[in-house]
Amino acid sequence: MSENIKYSVVVSGFKGAMGQYTVQMVRNNPDLELVGVYSPHLSSTDPTTFGLEKNIIVANEATQLPKADIWIDFSVPSSVFENVKFAIKHGYHPVVGTTGLQDSQVDKLHVLAKEQSLGGLIAPNFGLSAVLLMQFAQQAARYFPDAEIIEMHHQGKKDAPSGTAINTAKKISKARSQKATESMENSNAKFARGLIVDGVPVHAVRLPGYVAHEQVLFGGEGEALTIRQDSFDRKSFMSGVALACKKVTQLSELVVGLENILD
Numbered sequence: 001m002s003e004n005i006k007y008s009v010v011v012s013g014f015k016g017a018m019g020q021y022t023v024q025m026v027r028n029n030p031d032l033e034l035v036g037v038y039s040p041h042l043s044s045t046d047p048t049t050f051g052l053e054k055n056i057i058v059a060n061e062a063t064q065l066p067k068a069d070i071w072i073d074f075s076v077p078s079s080v081f082e083n084v085k086f087a088i089k090h091g092y093h094p095v096v097g098t099t100g101l102q103d104s105q106v107d108k109l110h111v112l113a114k115e116q117s118l119g120g121l122i123a124p125n126f127g128l129s130a131v132l133l134m135q136f137a138q139q140a141a142r143y144f145p146d147a148e149i150i151e152m153h154h155q156g157k158k159d160a161p162s163g164t165a166i167n168t169a170k171k172i173s174k175a176r177s178q179k180a181t182e183s184m185e186n187s188n189a190k191f192a193r194g195l196i197v198d199g200v201p202v203h204a205v206r207l208p209g210y211v212a213h214e215q216v217l218f219g220g221e222g223e224a225l226t227i228r229q230d231s232f233d234r235k236s237f238m239s240g241v242a243l244a245c246k247k248v249t250q251l252s253e254l255v256v257g258l259e260n261i262l263d
């Protein structure tokens, strides 16, 4: 990135677990400038209340945010679609980590961004270990059609299963050349066998002490393969978010998955 170009950034969901890390990352990144933060349920919009400089706009309505190059979203699954729609319509390049977008919603956002030739990124996971896990799982699924996913997260996680697990299941389903041995659609033990996502059982664990972890188990004739990734700290997501901020302004459409912008 050129020394003189600084991208202005707003952070949506700034008070949350990921929002707080993101605000710090942006403030410490010489290529980025934090100009605004957004969260709808605020008792104060005084930036000093949140340890922010006085020139940073704290908004409890998106329309109060200043214009900026980039909109980073770590909000909640129920709001992410409206937030990203707002961002694209107002010319912010979206960098979206929030889970919960339906495929049809992603398609709508893609069309909206394309109409404006606006680049953006939606990443189910900004951690390199998770991105690699998904790629390795896709590779393994060609030879091991029988797979199950166990995702493990902190107790504060609002959604289940995780966005990463859903994405992994979709990739496995697409990559496997044979059907799984057990037809999941006919499973009687519905709940104990997990949520079936594209024919792949996904099990969600919520425990104190955990941050974000995923394991994919493949079983074959007399052998098994396990692929696992662990995010022990939310710092693990920040280099991916920083990279996305650097790349989205050079894109002319909305892409899904960090792997699409990795060098």
Ligand SMILES: NC(=O)C1=CN([C@@H]2O[C@H](COP(=O)(O)OP(=O)(O)OC[C@H]3O[C@@H](n4cnc5c(N)ncnc54)[C@H](OP(=O)(O)O)[C@@H]3O)[C@@H](O)[C@H]2O)C=CC1
Pocket (backbone or CB within 6 Å): 012, 013, 014, 015, 016, 017, 018, 019, 038, 039, 040, 041, 042, 074, 075, 076, 077, 079, 083, 096, 097, 098, 099, 100, 123, 124, 125, 126, 127, 158, 159, 163, 237
């Ligand atoms: N892609 C990735 O790599 C990662 C993605 N995630 C995802 O990011 C999202 C956020 O995670 P996390 O930070 O742990 O969650 P938190 O619940 O800690 O934070 C969410 C924040 O969003 C705020 N919020 C509520 N409504 C809105 C809205 N309409 N617009 C903007 N902000 C809003 C909440 O405020 P209030 O509480 O006042 O309502 C809260 O402060 C989740 O979907 C999670 O799965 C998490 C980690 C990594």
Ligand SMILES: O=C(O)C1=N[C@H](C(=O)O)C[C@H](O)C1
Pocket (backbone or CB within 6 Å): 099, 124, 125, 126, 153, 157, 158, 161, 162, 163, 164, 165, 211, 212, 213
């Ligand atoms: O809520 C989280 O913490 C995480 N959410 C994302 C997901 O649902 O996949 C990414 C990561 O697993 C952490």
